[in-house]
Amino acid sequence: MTKVLIGPAYPLRGGIADFNHALALAYHKQNHKSKIYTFSLQYPGFLFPGKTQFAESEKPQNLDIAVTINSLNPLNWFLVAQKIIKEKPEYIIIQYWTPFMAPCFGTIARRIKKRTGAKIIGIMHNVIPHESIPMERLLTKYFVKSCDGFITMSESVLSDLNQFTDNPNRKNSPHPIYDIFGDKVSKPDAIKHLNLSTNYKYILFFGIIRRYKGLDLLLNALANEKLKNHKLKLIVAGEFYEDRSYYDKIIDRLNLK
Numbered sequence: 386m387t388k389v390l391i392g393p394a395y396p397l398r399g400g401i402a403d404f405n406h407a408l409a410l411a412y413h414k415q416n417h418k419s420k421i422y423t424f425s426l427q428y429p430g431f432l433f434p435g436k437t438q439f440a441e442s443e444k445p446q447n448l449d450i451a452v453t454i455n456s457l458n459p460l461n462w463f464l465v466a467q468k469i470i471k472e473k474p475e476y477i478i479i480q481y482w483t484p485f486m487a488p489c490f491g492t493i494a495r496r497i498k499k500r501t502g503a504k505i506i507g508i509m510h511n512v513i514p515h516e517s518i519p520m521e522r523l524l525t526k527y528f529v530k531s532c533d534g535f536i537t538m539s540e541s542v543l544s545d546l547n548q549f550t551d552n553p554n555r556k557n558s559p560h561p562i563y564d565i566f567g568d569k570v571s572k573p574d575a576i577k578h579l580n581l582s583t584n585y586k587y588i589l590f591f592g593i594i595r596r597y598k599g600l601d602l603l604l605n606a607l608a609n610e611k612l613k614n615h616k617l618k619l620i621v622a623g624e625f626y627e628d629r630s631y632y633d634k635i636i637d638r639l640n641l642k
Contacts, residue, residue, distance in 0.1 A: 386418070387418045387420055387472045387474050388412055388419040388474065389419070389469050389472055389476075390405055390408060390409060390419060390421045390422070390479075390480070391422050391423075391469075391477060391480065391493065392404075392405050392421070392423065392479060392481075393405060393423055393427065393480065394448070395423070395445060396444070397423060397427055401482055401510060402423075403563065403565065404508075404510075405421055405423075406421075407563055407564070408478070409421055409448050410445070410447065410448065410565065418449075420451060420472065421450045421451070422451045422453060422454055422465060423450055423451070423454060424452070424454045424456060425452050426454075426458075427456055428456065428485075429457065445565070456486060456489045462488075462492045463492075463496060466492075466493045466496035466497050469493070470496075470497055470500045470501055473501070474497075474501065474503045475503065476504040477497060477506065479493075479507050480508050480510065481510065481511070481512075481528060483511070483514050484524035484525050485518060487524035487527050487528040488524065488527065490528050491527045491528040491530070491531045494531035494532065495531050498531070504534065505531055505532045505533050506532065506534050507528070507529070507534075508536045508537075509535055509538075509542055509546065510542075512525060512529075512548070512549065513525075515595075515597040522549075525549055526549050529546070534552070534555060535552070535554065535555040536556055536558055537555065537556075537557045537558075538560040539559070540557055542557075543555060584616060585616045585617065586616060586617055586618075587618050587620055588603075588607075588618070588620070589622065590619060591622050591623060592622075592623045594621070594623050594627070594629075594632070595626045595627055596627060600621065601632065601635055603619065604619075604635045604636060604639065605639065607639070607641055608640075608641060
């Protein structure tokens with residue numbers, strides 16, 4: 386029986402797409418059949434703050450990915466549910482991170498539950514969103530009520546679930562370490578490859594840059610007197626999803642250039 390995963394995946398990019406790929410590959414390595422249903426339309430362009438929603442890399446091997454979900458089209462949700470029902474899934478795993486997806490995911494889940502005995506498991510990356518949207522609590526409750534159980538990856542998110550459900554079928558399991566980005570290299574080899582000086586220790590801030598990620602807190606921490614005599618450099622490696630000048634002003638004010 387197929388394990389069906391719902392959420393971002395290739396050709397989309399991002400951390401949750403990587404998570405779905407890693408989960409599907411883990412099933413593949415254990416000789417379990419899985420299929421990812423991902424978006425043909427995830428966000429309308431005007432709502433997406435980055436340069437592109439799409440990956441530049443090749444499609445991950447050994448993955449069965451159906452690019453079919455339109456997050457804005459209710460008719461599409463019923464059609465996707467019907468396709469999943471035909472898979473005769475053992476259970477459905479839905480990646481949840483924003484209330485924006487609650488109507489789509491909650492409707493697909495309810496339709497599947499009416500027609501099959503498959504259990505719906507929500508992997509809750511967030512329960513309360515980092516950035517507020519209108520009616521977020523009602524939307525999240527709609528999705529949560531469609532699930533038979535939950536997996537969280539932090540105790541705080543596990544606790545947040547209490548605001549929406551008393552369902553006891555929940556487990557916290559810390560975020561796994563990815564093994565999908567290639568082999569490890571030694572620190573000397575990495576420093577040489579990146580053409581960095583061996584005279585410094587490096588701190589890496591990696592990923593998209595939005596206010597809730599805390600880059601401003603890290604910059605302020607680097608100005609602490611206790612760190613002034615340490616040879617430290619910060620590498621910010623990621624795309625700005627907001628105005629970079631906010632951070633440049635902090636760097637200038639704290640003399641961190």
